Amino acid sequence: MLLWPLLPVALRIPSPQQLREVNHELQALNDSLDQQVAERTEQLQESENRLQHVIRLSPSVVYCLHPIDNDLLPFKVDFISEKITEISGYTPEEWYRHETLWGERLHPDDAQQAIENMQRLIQQGQLTHEYQFRHKNGEFRWIRDELIVDYDDQHQVIEVFGAWDDITDYKQTESELRLAATTFDSMQAVMITDAEANILRVNKAFSEITGFAAKEVIGHNSGILKSDRQDDDAYQQFWEQLWRQGRYEGEFWNRKKNGEVYPVWQNITAVRDNNGQISHFVSVFSNISDKKAQEMEIQALAYYDTLTKLPNRRLLLNRMEQELKAARRHGLFGAIIFLDLDDFKLLNDSAGHLVGDELLIKVAERIGLHLRTEDTPARLGGDEFLVLLQANQDSVEQASEQAMLIAERMQQELNKPYILNGVPMHFTPSIGISLYPEGNANASELIQQADTAMYRSKSRGKNSISFFNKNMQRAADHRIKIESQLRTAFQQNQFELYFQPQLCADGRCEGVEALIRWRHPQRGLLAPSAFIGIAEQSDLIVMIDRWVMKAACLQLKAWRDSGFSHEYLAVNVSSRQLRQEDFVEQVEDILAETGADPRALMFEITENIFIDKVEQAGKTIRCLNDLGIRFSLDNFGTGYSSLCYLKKMPFHQLKIDRQFVADILTDGNDVAIVEIIIAMANKLNMQVIAEGVQTQTQLDVLLDKGCRLYQGYYFSPPLSVEDFVGYVEKLRT
Missing domain, CATH: 3.20.20.450 (EAL domain)
Known part of the structure; x- marks a missing residue:
């Protein structure tokens, strides 16, 4: 049965043309809305990209977090910028996973105060505090942490926003400035300059050492102290190191007001501003003229080997002559141990003299491990070492046994591997021993005897110990003779x-x-x-x-x-x-x-x-x-x-x-x-x-x-x- 004839007569049905027009208008409206949505979406994306770009460029770590319970600790990190990896050593993913990471890595000295500050943050709404945080590599870094709380209508915490800054360098500078202030009135000269080395302030000791009153140098460049003892290359290297490393320590020659040139030992530290740029230099120096005079006197004596710090031949001969006199006077016996490294020339030729020097230093250290305080180790030159064992034995036999025991201990120590240039290497000693007093032999003759015994050890296959006897002397004479004849050949x-x-x-x-x-x-x-x-x-x-x-x-x-x-x-x-x-x-x-x-x-x-x-x-x-x-x-x-x-x-x-x-x-x-x-x-x-x-x-x-x-x-x-x-x-x- 059809129902539509029963509808009220007033109800009119739109014609197809009208429906098409309405549909067209709706479609146009929909397209307009789609376009607006697309434009807004693009704007939002651009805004987000700009925000992400700003976050990436920011020297600060940007983060937001929310409390897990009503209390702010522990908290859950919702977002943290990539910069956190550089400052803390931990990636954002690690921060997201570990809710207790922050509290666990605080310095023991700062932990309690930092945690109390965070707990007060809920009531205060914002907080700026500083503390030390342990980097993943174990190093503590100083952090300035600024936080602000976002509340809901019931004053409940929604999120906390914050920014982290690494202020370790700033703290170091602050410490150095405090130190400078402390030392300003010390006996050492203190000079503070700007970044261009223009003098801003000096202390009393500066005037006493240089002869310049403060008013005569303030405003002038520190080059007023420059002498001609260093060339321009030396000054250039000095400034390059200072700007690169932020500090310099060393010896320099300065000029006083009266023209006198004198040596100083100076420590210079660069002071940086909040942007990390050098703003000042603090120089602390002292006159070391007396010390230099003493050093020159010691160098003139030349009793010690500069490489190994052992006594050299001159000091050794001096002590040997004293020991010989004492041995003859008291009827006691001692020994001389002559030591030469096997294949040392091969190392020098192949690896270079720096590595060779490194080996000699290590050998010198090992030689001293098994000696008594009354014995004297010395370096004669090259890879030749000599040990003077004090004459304290009642017989030649006892002196021989004692020398052999000490020589064997040294041999065992020297046979252990050496780490040179990061590589383990093995070297052995050839050792010769002569006993004293031996007739009328003097110190030089005893050394020659021990040297002859050492060459006997080398001829036996190296890494061995030999005592001097007359047959060895004949062999040594033969070696010297053949060498001379070879030159003639x-x-x-x-x-x-x-x-x-x-x-x-x-x-x-x-x-x-x-x-x-x-x-x-x-x-x-x-x-x-x-x-x-x-x-x-x-x-x-x-x-x-x-x-x-x-x-x-x-x-x-x-x-x-x-x-x-x-x-x-x-x-x-x-x-x-x-x-x-x-x-x-x-x-x-x-x-x-x-x-x-x-x-x-x-x-x-x-x-x-x-x-x-x-x-x-x-x-x-x-x-x-x-x-x-x-x-x-x-x-x-x-x-x-x-x-x-x-x-x-x-x-x-x-x-x-x-x-x-x-x-x-x-x-x-x-x-x-x-x-x-x-x-x-x-x-x-x-x-x-x-x-x-x-x-x-x-x-x-x-x-x-x-x-x-x-x-x-x-x-x-x-x-x-x-x-x-x-x-x-x-x-x-």
Whole structure:
């Protein structure tokens, strides 16, 4: 049944056109509202972005929090700016999670007052207080905390807004100003200037020291005190440090009103304003003329070593003469312990003198650990130390036992690792002992005896202790004699090169090693074992190394010019040579002077290049390799080699040490080592050569293991130039 006919006649139904018009108006209104909402949203977003930007740029930490209960402590952090991480060490997330963080990190001296202040904040509505807060790294920082409370209609806390500022530097400045005020009337001169060093105030002591009355300097620049004892660079460095670090302490030379120049020791502190900018300088200084005079007198005496602070040779000799007199007078016996560090020169050459000095200081400290108060430790120079043990023993035997006990304790202490440049290193001492009184020997002679005993320790393998006897003196005399004769040998051209062939498995001469010989006028032809050890104890080894390289290059050029050639000429290069900063330039000079082809050179180096400064050695090796020079690693497997360095450095050849070859028939371990070396060399595309081959049986085993290059007396001893050429020609025919 239709109902619409029953509706009142007055009710009119809009036409479709009217409905469309109404709908259009509603749509327009809706679009307008949407646009207004979008514009307001954009404005709000821009406002929020500006607020966030301001918060990020603010030097203060901005935060808001609300109490968990009616009391303000503990509280829950609702928002805290990122700056909090810099000031407290804790991230905003940590502050959000830990409700008790603030109270737990307060300084014990400030905690109670700070907590009471926070509790009063609810009634007061706002608060500014200062306290110390423990940073996450454990350091206490001074904080200025400003808070304001937002209440509801019932005066209940809705939120608390606050700002944190780190005022540690301000507190430091405040403390320094208080200190300056305290010291202003002290016996030291006090001068306060502005940031441009214009004098604002001085105390009475200033006038007494400088001769200037206050009215004569106030308003003038502090340069009025400047003398000519420091140059402009010194003043520039002084001001740069003062502005960079905010403080300076040191010695300066000033000029008095009457023109007199005098030394002062001054402490200058920069004072900063609330913005952290330097506003003033406070200088406190005193005249140290008397002190300087005393220092100069002490320096003139020169009784102590400046590096280790131990007595030096002069003071030691003085005390030794006194001890000798007392020992002879009372019939007592004592001892002298001479100590020298093993391989110290290698450390100096490789790591530098600063590290060497650091080691010497540590050694000096350790030497004193096991001495009695009546004993005297001293540094003679370099890495040589001496200990004078007081003569208080009734017999030579007792003095000997006591000296040995103390020497062993020192040896054990010095054998412990040293941390140098952050790296643990090991060094050992060679120790010599002489007893006194010994006949009519004076102090210098006793030191010489102990020195001779020390060299005996070195010849026994280092890190050992030896007592002086007459045989040692004869050995020392021999060493001095050989060193003198070596210097003469250079002047008279007594050195020669001998050559030992290096053969392939098919009997062909692949290369040759150059070896030095000494044509001694009385003793005949000497092998290196007769003189190299002595040369290494002096600067002669550097001269010998350079002579060998130049002579080898001259011979190489002569052979090539005559048409006599082989794959390479091997020359031994010491680690000391390789670590010389100008070694590459030395080699280039020799090559240029001799005309030798670097591609025909093979440098043999030992594994002790891996002891220290490997990167520097590696750089030198690579530079020489770029010239065309090849490298052989000698004595492989006996020392310090690292497979990592072996992989990184351009080695062409590995040399199996003669000690592995000597026992290859009887020692299974040596066989295994040889197999490993050969296999590793093959994998790394390196040649392998075995040195010290003396029998056919050794050769057969090496052939069986895959070695294809050999050197040793089984084939040929080192030969003169003429004999070597004849030997090779015979092989070729």
